[in-house]
Amino acid sequence: MKSIRWASVSTLAITLGLFGCEGSSGSPPDAAVGPLGTGGSSADSGGAVGDTGGADIRTGSGDVGLGDTVVTEGGIRDGGGDGSIPTGSDGAIADGLAAPDAPTDMFAGGSPGSDGGAVDAPAAESGVDASAGDVAVLARAEVGADGSSGLGGSDGATTLDSSADIATGARDGGAVTVDSAADLAPPITLASGQNSPKGIAVNSTNAFWTNWAGGTVMKVPFAGGTPTTLASGQSSPNGIAVDPTSVYWTNYGGGTIMKVTFVGGTPTTLASGQSGPESIAVDATNVYWTNFGDGTVSRVPIAGGNPTTLASGQDNPRSIAIDATSVYWTNEGSTTSPGTVMRIPAAGGSPTTLASGQNQPIGIAVDAASVYWTSWGGGTVMKLPSAGGTATTLASAQGYPQGIAVDGTSVYWTNYTDGTVMKVPAGGGTPTILASDQNSPDSIAVGATSVCWTNFDDGTVARLTPK
Numbered sequence: 001m002k003s004i005r006w007a008s009v010s011t012l013a014i015t016l017g018l019f020g021c022e023g024s025s026g027s028p029p030d031a032a033v034g035p036l037g038t039g040g041s042s043a044d045s046g047g048a049v050g051d052t053g054g055a056d057i058r059t060g061s062g063d064v065g066l067g068d069t070v071v072t073e074g075g076i077r078d079g080g081g082d083g084s085i086p087t088g089s090d091g092a093i094a095d096g097l098a099a100p101d102a103p104t105d106m107f108a109g110g111s112p113g114s115d116g117g118a119v120d121a122p123a124a125e126s127g128v129d130a131s132a133g134d135v136a137v138l139a140r141a142e143v144g145a146d147g148s149s150g151l152g153g154s155d156g157a158t159t160l161d162s163s164a165d166i167a168t169g170a171r172d173g174g175a176v177t178v179d180s181a182a183d184l185a186p187p188i189t190l191a192s193g194q195n196s197p198k199g200i201a202v203n204s205t206n207a208f209w210t211n212w213a214g215g216t217v218m219k220v221p222f223a224g225g226t227p228t229t230l231a232s233g234q235s236s237p238n239g240i241a242v243d244p245t246s247v248y249w250t251n252y253g254g255g256t257i258m259k260v261t262f263v264g265g266t267p268t269t270l271a272s273g274q275s276g277p278e279s280i281a282v283d284a285t286n287v288y289w290t291n292f293g294d295g296t297v298s299r300v301p302i303a304g305g306n307p308t309t310l311a312s313g314q315d316n317p318r319s320i321a322i323d324a325t326s327v328y329w330t331n332e333g334s335t336t337s338p339g340t341v342m343r344i345p346a347a348g349g350s351p352t353t354l355a356s357g358q359n360q361p362i363g364i365a366v367d368a369a370s371v372y373w374t375s376w377g378g379g380t381v382m383k384l385p386s387a388g389g390t391a392t393t394l395a396s397a398q399g400y401p402q403g404i405a406v407d408g409t410s411v412y413w414t415n416y417t418d419g420t421v422m423k424v425p426a427g428g429g430t431p432t433i434l435a436s437d438q439n440s441p442d443s444i445a446v447g448a449t450s451v452c453w454t455n456f457d458d459g460t461v462a463r464l465t466p467k
Contacts, residue, residue: 016181030123039397187421187435187462188428191227197454197461199240199249199280200403200443206262207445207452208247209461210237217249217267218262222450222463230264230449239280239289241322243302248287250277257289257300257307271300271307279401280317286346288330290317297329310344310352319364321371322346323386328371330361341373343385354384355391363404363413363444367426372411374401381413381424381431394424395431403444403453412451412467414441421453421464 056407060133067259102301111224171299190207191197193213200207208219208309217231230247231237235254257271257280276293285297287312297311297320311317316332326343333339339358344351354371359378364371371386372394381404382393394411395401399418402409412423412434421435421444435441439458444451450465 008265030204059066106251115449126210170205183293187438187464189460190222190224190463191218191461192459194218194227194454194459196456197459198238198442198456200445200452200454200461201240201242201247202445202447202452203242204447206243206463207463209418209443209454210239210240212233212236212238212456213253217247217258217263220461228264230260230262231258231267234258234267239282240277240440241282241287243282244286246302248280248282248302250280250289252275252278252292253278257287257288257330259302267274268304269297270302274298274307277387278317281322281327283322283346288320288322288327288346290314290320292316292318297342299327307453308348310348311342314342314351315340317342318362319373321364321366323366323368326386328364328366328386330358330364330373332360332362332376333358339375341371341382343371343386352388354386354388358382363402365404365406365411367406367408370426372404372406372426374398374413376400376402376416381411381422383411383426383428392428394426394428395422398422402442405446405451407446407448410467412446413446414438414444414453416442416456421451423451423467434467435462 001098003443004404012072056389069132085308099431101106133236186442194209194211195216196212197218198210200209205223206219206221208217210217213236214231215234215237216230217237218227219230220227230394231249234249234251236252237254237258238250238252240249242248246259246261248257250257254275255272256269257277258276259270260267260268274289275291275296278290278292280287280289282288282302286298288297288300290297294444295314295317296309297317298307298309300307310327313328314331315334315337318330320329322328322329325346327346328341328343331340331342338356339361340353341358341361341364342351343354350441358373358375359380360376361373361382362372362376366372366386370383371387372381372383374381376392379396379398379401380393381398381401382391383394384391398413399415401421401422402414402416404413406426409426410423411426412421414421417440419436419438419441420433421438421441422431423434424431438453438455439460440456442454442456444453446467448453450463451467452461452463454461
């Protein structure tokens with residue numbers, strides 16, 4: 001539907017998952033969640049008691065989803081090996097004690113008394129093995145001077161209801177149930193002040209994106225820094241893709257397929273005279289793209305040459321993805337014709353319809369065995385064997401799902417209107433909210449440890465680690 005082509009999605013240029021999307025987050029302000037790490041134990045050997053600053057959150061087993069129980073640590077230590085927790089004369093839990101040897105040491109039953117007496121730890125939380133690194137999140141905690149916990153009940157359990165609960169430390173030092181997206185670590189803003197950021201792609205060190213309204217192609221290191229303009233004066237740059245040396249993009253307004261090296265310079269025009277080129281992908285030999293305006297799917301050698309039309313007569317082709325042998329794309333359809341998901345050999349041939357009767361399919365991604373897509377109008381995320389077969393619904397009732405990406409185990413997508421970034425196991429399961437309160441999240445890219453996306457309306461590029 002041409003009325004929403006500005007909300008189109010650009011898929012990754014090469015097989016998703018080959019490139020990482022990672023880097024240090026730096027030190028956040030006190031009101032934000034602290035830097036992420038790995039290992040299942042806090043970086044602090046003692047954990048300052050009464051610290052009301054930013055919590056230092058570390059991940060153990062990896063994913064922290066809604067409903068997961070995690071553990072806080074803030075000087076709660078088993079000093080004598082008997083499950084007791086030494087406290088100071090003011091009732092605060094003692095600082096600088098040895099790290100716990102078992103998960104029972106992480107849970108305090110009751111509040112330490114004002115007389116400095118120790119309290120016993122109850123039985124270990126089921127399924128949590130601190131010594132094995134299975135603790136999902138560790139945060140520096142706080143206990144009040146009167147010995148009472150700042151949050152939660154006497155059993156040391158707390159349900160967090162805002163990111164601020166993590167940012168200032170889950171004060172009871174007990175079990176924490178993550179029951180809303182706000183409880184999760186917030187995404188890192190890689191770039192702000194962008195002019196309608198659209199497509200996104202990543203490699204192991206940088207994020208690359210197009211600014212639709214600004215006419216620029218950008219990059220920024222994951223370690224942080226000032227975004228670099230690789231190309232300016234472009235006409236509604238849209239889809240973007242990368243290979244080991246260069247960045248490729250479509251100029252929707254100018255009808256061109258462009259290329260520039262990672263260091264910038266004068267862009268090269270690989271193809272001109274295209275009709276509303278949208279999404280783009282690249283392999284070792286060719287660049288592939290969809291033309292929304294004239295219903296074609298085309299390719300051109302990465303070194304330049306004559307474009308080849310792989311498919312014509314398509315009904316508003318949108319996003320594109322490739323694997324080792326084939327090219328896949330979505331046909332959004334129209335008010336009189338439902339959408340389709342298509343495949344054609346990369347070397348050329350006859351197109352195959354993998355799925356028909358779809359409600360405005362937009363984003364598309366592939367892995368070694370399956371093709372995945374978002375249905376904007378239907379509010380669904382779908383999966384189908386790349387060889388053909390029966391489609392499976394991975395998620396429904398989504399808020400206009402847009403961009404999509406896959407790695408070896410999970411599927412990730414953006415919900416454009418409800419401002420969420422989502423994840424679901426590739427084999428099916430319960431969707432998880434990775435980020436909420438985003439402003440028109442559009443395209444998405446996933447790497448080894450992180451997921452990155454563009455927020456079209458507020459001009460930001462975001463990253464979440466771990467994914």
